[in-house]
Amino acid sequence: MPLFWRIFLLNAVVLITATALLLGPVTVSTPVLLTEAAVLTVGLSVMLIANGLLLRVTLSPLQRLTRVMTTIDLLRPGQRPVVAGQGEVAELIATFNTMLDRLEEERATSSARALSAQEAERRRIAQELHDEVGQTLTAVLLQLKRVAGHAPSDLREELHQVQETTRGSLDEIRRIARRLRPGVLDELGLASALKALTTEFTSPGLTVQHHLDADLPRLGHETELVLYRVAQEGLTNTARHAHARRAELALNRTATGVELRIRDDGHGIKDAPEGAGIRGMRERALLIGADLAVGSGPEGGTEVRLAVPAPAPAPVSAPVPDRTR
Structure with missing residues (x-):
């Protein structure tokens, strides 16, 4: 009624x-x-x-x-x-x-299209930085070296300083290009890409260690890209906001798939509202059906956990009988 x-x-x-x-x-x-x-x-x-x-x-x-x-x-x-x-x-x-x-369902579809377009734009910008800006700076370095060889002694020291500044700018351009387009992920796989990521974020004030299981299941390219981007965003937040001295990146095999964990010893997330970085990680996690948890670690600091389900095994097709005999 x-x-x-x-x-x-x-x-x-x-x-x-x-x-x-x-x-x-x-x-x-x-x-x-x-x-x-x-x-x-x-x-x-x-x-x-x-x-x-x-x-x-x-x-x-x-x-x-x-x-x-x-x-x-x-x-x-x-x-x-x-x-x-x-x-x-x-x-x-x-x-x-x-x-x-x-x-x-509609949000997942639109997020997938937006993130796919974002990755394509990142690849394009990284390619232009590498091919255009990188090559231009390399040519400038060669010209500065040639000019320094014929310059008077009183100007040679200044030209060397300009060379070092240009070389530092070239290294920074290459670093930005690597972050925009992780070529090592396509060429060497997820484990090597995560190891390179921890090395990149290690600095005099921050030590980043990695622990990666050797028997990881086979993951699709989209899943590996989501894992890499979540790890990259987590370490970026640690380096910029956590004031941590030590961080750890771990990728372990679980009974249901794999789990990515980023943990630091900083001051923790506390009651701070989620920013665009964490919400971006959640959107990426939804694309592959993963579960993202961000909170305090067991010993303080911040811990990011991404639980990724294992991909369903491909169906095995029955053998076709030979009817020619």
Whole structure:
């Protein structure tokens, strides 16, 4: 029965009963007698309690739905209110769950397109930096070396300083290009790319160690790229914001797939809101059905965990019988 009719019929029953009593054995005198006031008070109390209980039972699923609607996050899929209640209430909750399914699916599709376009743009920029800017700076270095060989002695030292500045700029351009397009990931695989990443982030103030299992399962290119980008973003946050002296990157095989873990000994994330970097990691994790957790480590600092399910094995096709014999 719809919510409107349930509330209407209950009120109608209570009011009809009260009217029948007033017209029958119950009368109201003037002035009102004590017994009559007691009967009217009890009747009013019964009506209010009945209405309150009905509304509480009927509308409690809507209150739970309201709480879910105000706290839902599409980057944490799977949060669904339980379909409870009857009639229109249950239909409303079921419709909301269907809407969430559609929104999560559409967001995953649009995020995949956006991240694919982002990776393509990164490859293009990295290629231009390497081919155009890198080659130009290399030519400048060669010209400076030739000019320094014929320059007077009083200018030679200044030309050497310009050479060192240009060489430092060339190294920085190459470093940026490597971050934009991890060529080592395509050429040598995920393990070598993660080792190179820890070496890149190791500096005089930060030591980054790596622990990689040797028996990792075969992962697709998209999964390896997500693992690399999450590790890169996690170490970037450690280097920029954590004020840590030591960090650890681990990639371990689990019963259900692999797990990437980045842990540092910095001051921790505490109650800081999630920034664009962490939300970007969550979007990448959704592309491969992985679960990302960011929080405090067991000994302080910050810990990032990415649990990646193992890819489903390819179906084995049955051998085709030889009918030529």
